[in-house]
Amino acid sequence: MKKKSLAAIMxxxxxxxxxxxxxxxxxxxxxxxxxxxxxxxxLDNCREGFLAGLAEEGFVEGENLTVEYVNAQADTGxxxxxxxxxxxxxxxxxxxxxxxxxxxAYNSTMNTEIPVIYTAVSDPVxxxxxxxDGTPVGNITGTSDALAVEAQLQMIRExxxxxxxxxxxYTTSEANSISTVASYEExxxxxxxxxxxxxxxxxxxxxxxxxxxxxxxxxxxxxxxNTVVSALQSVLEEANKANIPxxxxxxxxxxxxxxxxxxxxYYELGRQTGKMAAMVLRGDAKASEMKFEVISEPSLYVNYAxxxxxxxxxxxxxxxxxxxxxxxxxxx
Amino acid sequence: xxxxxxxxEQGMIYGILALGVYITYKILDFxxxxxxxxxxxxxxxxxxxxxxxxxxxxxxxxxxxxxxxVGVCTGVIHVKMKVRDLLSGIIMMTGLYTxxxxxxxxxxxxxxNRETIFDNDAVNxxxxxxxxxxxxxxxxxxxxxxxKYLLDWYMGTKSGFLLRxxxxxxxxxxSLGVDKGLVKIVGLSxxxxxxxxxxxxxxxxxxxxxxxxxxxxxxxxxxxxxxGTSLFKRVTLLRVTSSVVLGSVLYKGCVALxxxxxxxxxxxxxxxxxLFLVILVVSMDRRKxxxxxxxxxxx
Numbered sequence: 021m022k023k024k025s026l027a028a029i030m031x032x033x034x035x036x037x038x039x040x041x042x043x044x045x046x047x048x049x050x051x052x053x054x055x056x057x058x059x060x061x062x063l064d065n066c067r068e069g070f071l072a073g074l075a076e077e078g079f080v081e082g083e084n085l086t087v088e089y090v091n092a093q094a095d096t097g098x099x100x101x102x103x104x105x106x107x108x109x110x111x112x113x114x115x116x117x118x119x120x121x122x123x124x125a126y127n128s129t130m131n132t133e134i135p136v137i138y139t140a141v142s143d144p145v146x147x148x149x150x151x152x153d154g155t156p157v158g159n160i161t162g163t164s165d166a167l168a169v170e171a172q173l174q175m176i177r178e179x180x181x182x183x184x185x186x187x188x189x190y191t192t193s194e195a196n197s198i199s200t201v202a203s204y205e206e207x208x209x210x211x212x213x214x215x216x217x218x219x220x221x222x223x224x225x226x227x228x229x230x231x232x233x234x235x236x237x238x239x240x241x242x243x244x245x246n247t248v249v250s251a252l253q254s255v256l257e258e259a260n261k262a263n264i265p266x267x268x269x270x271x272x273x274x275x276x277x278x279x280x281x282x283x284x285x286y287y288e289l290g291r292q293t294g295k296m297a298a299m300v301l302r303g304d305a306k307a308s309e310m311k312f313e314v315i316s317e318p319s320l321y322v323n324y325a326x327x328x329x330x331x332x333x334x335x336x337x338x339x340x341x342x343x344x345x346x347x348x349x350x351x352x
Numbered sequence: 353x354x355x356x357x358x359x360x361e362q363g364m365i366y367g368i369l370a371l372g373v374y375i376t377y378k379i380l381d382f383x384x385x386x387x388x389x390x391x392x393x394x395x396x397x398x399x400x401x402x403x404x405x406x407x408x409x410x411x412x413x414x415x416x417x418x419x420x421x422v423g424v425c426t427g428v429i430h431v432k433m434k435v436r437d438l439l440s441g442i443i444m445m446t447g448l449y450t451x452x453x454x455x456x457x458x459x460x461x462x463x464x465n466r467e468t469i470f471d472n473d474a475v476n477x478x479x480x481x482x483x484x485x486x487x488x489x490x491x492x493x494x495x496x497x498x499x500k501y502l503l504d505w506y507m508g509t510k511s512g513f514l515l516r517x518x519x520x521x522x523x524x525x526x527s528l529g530v531d532k533g534l535v536k537i538v539g540l541s542x543x544x545x546x547x548x549x550x551x552x553x554x555x556x557x558x559x560x561x562x563x564x565x566x567x568x569x570x571x572x573x574x575x576x577x578x579x580g581t582s583l584f585k586r587v588t589l590l591r592v593t594s595s596v597v598l599g600s601v602l603y604k605g606c607v608a609l610x611x612x613x614x615x616x617x618x619x620x621x622x623x624x625x626x627l628f629l630v631i632l633v634v635s636m637d638r639r640k641x642x643x644x645x646x647x648x649x650x651x
Contacts, residue, residue: 096558097362098620100358100362100558101359101604101608101611102611104354104355104357105354105355105358105608105611105612107354108354108355108356120562123462123464123558123560123562124558124560126464127558128354132354146462147460147462148462148560149462149464157465158464191459192453192459193458193564195458195459198458198459
């Protein structure tokens with residue numbers, strides 16, 4: 021009997037929890053479902069930027085806009101179900117943040133009228149979301165976070181005039197990383213660099229790979245590789261031991277201790293996406309007719325504390341040119 | 353409506369996986385972790401064959417046979433090389449990660465504009481207009497039922513009897529002059545064949561492959577088996593294979609319910625585990641009765 025009452029209590033707790041979650045707002049106005057793939061500094065910035073972009077165009081959350089946000093916790097099954105859930109709730113638009121959610125959102129909305137706006141997709145063509153000329157394959161468009169490889173190489177050359185080898189650690193399973201490594205290898209001879217790569221399959225392999233890498237190269241540059249970025253601190257530690265700089269691929273990495281980056285501001289990327297979304301919501305344009313966009317000008321980020329740690333002098337004009345500079349290393 | 357269909361579709365796809373897990377976990381008493389590798393293996397093989405331009409229908413037998421081969425490897429590692437059951441699964445699961453990347457080419461493959469078993473001229477002609485929304489669910493239902501009946505039939509054959517005997521009382525099998533190791537290998541190969549088939553269908557329903565889809569597959573499978581076999585134990589009309597598939601649909605249903613109710617996605621795993629516990633506790637209460645009931649879930 022005890023067990024039964026225990027079970028009953030647990031069931032009741034569960035029901036209350038479900039009911040408590042139910043009372044969402046009114047149905048008037050516009051509803052946008054945001055499906056984000058993982059909890060991740062850059063992706064969170066993207067989402068905030070997206071909402072800010074919408075707000076600037078007159079779609080303000082809580083006033084005339086209802087936002088439903090689901091994070092798939094890096095689980096593709098959950099992201100598929102999230103998209104189906106949005107479709108059955110008949111949202112006016114799905115915003116998909118990162119490649120896997122963009123793919124599942126497109127799959128779920130294929131036979132509906134619901135437009136999908138994606139962001140933080142490195143290679144929409146490779147992911148099957150856009151044709152080679154940038155036009156969408158369906159009622160789906162958005163922004164890409166492809167890295168500015170050339171600008172980054174140029175910056176490294178300026179900071180390290182004598183460097184020869186650049187190390188890149190990447191995850192063999194991340195399609196974004198593989199295609200970015202290829203663009204680095206293609207562009208590096210122009211700047212007199214040789215690219216040394218090490219592939220890893222899990223976060224636990226990153227410290228070893230970094231220790232080995234640090235002995236072989238003059239500096240390390242990061243991609244937006246999810247696994248390696250999650251283990252950024254171990255890369256920095258090994259690089260500091262060997263006294264070589266690590267360059268980041270976006271602002272969060274520079275904040276956390278990379279020396280510099282010609283990178284993306286994910287908040288800006290999100291804002292640009294939000295403006296595209298507003299055009300579609302107003303009916304000014306159709307997602308199926310808009311080419312995907314990229315951020316045209318990468319911005320420079322520097323971290324003076326990180327440079328000082330390894331005794332590196334940064335070019336004087338960076339003080340003025342940097343979009344944002346940090347004087348301390350913020351590890352969160 | 354779309355969510356309900358999604359639950360049915362995903363539930364039945366994972367139901368095939370759960371049937372595989374049922375063979376290893378309940379019948380062979382073998383905790384087989386190969387599943388986390390053989391599920392994406394079936395998916396990888398499928399997207400490879402489809403991008404090569406093969407007719408989609410070929411992917412179903414190909415994925416089953418490929419998965420069966422994987423199961424044979426696990427079996428050989430366990431039986432012939434005498435590696436412990438859990439370890440042989442872990443070894444295979446780890447190795448398959450690389451194999452899957454090789455087979456698929458990269459960690460992500462999209463097959464949006466390709467023909468799949470759900471989206472080709474023959475199928476589209478059969479489901480015109482509004483019926484098109486149901487075609488995926490109908491096709492999955494047909495495949496899952498087919499697999500279930502084949503498995504039911506197999507369990508009634510001599511080979512199937514031996515399989516059940518190995519998990520229950522392997523001395524009997526030895527006394528019959530049959531090599532019990534061989535029977536285990538056969539069981540593992542059928543199980544992983546089913547798991548791989550499930551991965552094959554999943555990749556076509558999602559129209560993409562992603563290397564991490566296998567993570568946690570064995571947990572979903574186990575949860576479905578346990579939910580199905582404990583909840584529907586009393587329902588004599590249902591065969592255990594049907595209960596397992598229903599268990600899987602129910603599992604996906606719980607996840608969807610939590611999501612539809614707007615519960616924080618971060619909390620979903622905790623809610624499923626609480627629900628899981630509730631079901632286990634409730635079903636244990638019933639089991640206290642007689643021994644014969646206890647045996648029912650084995651036969």
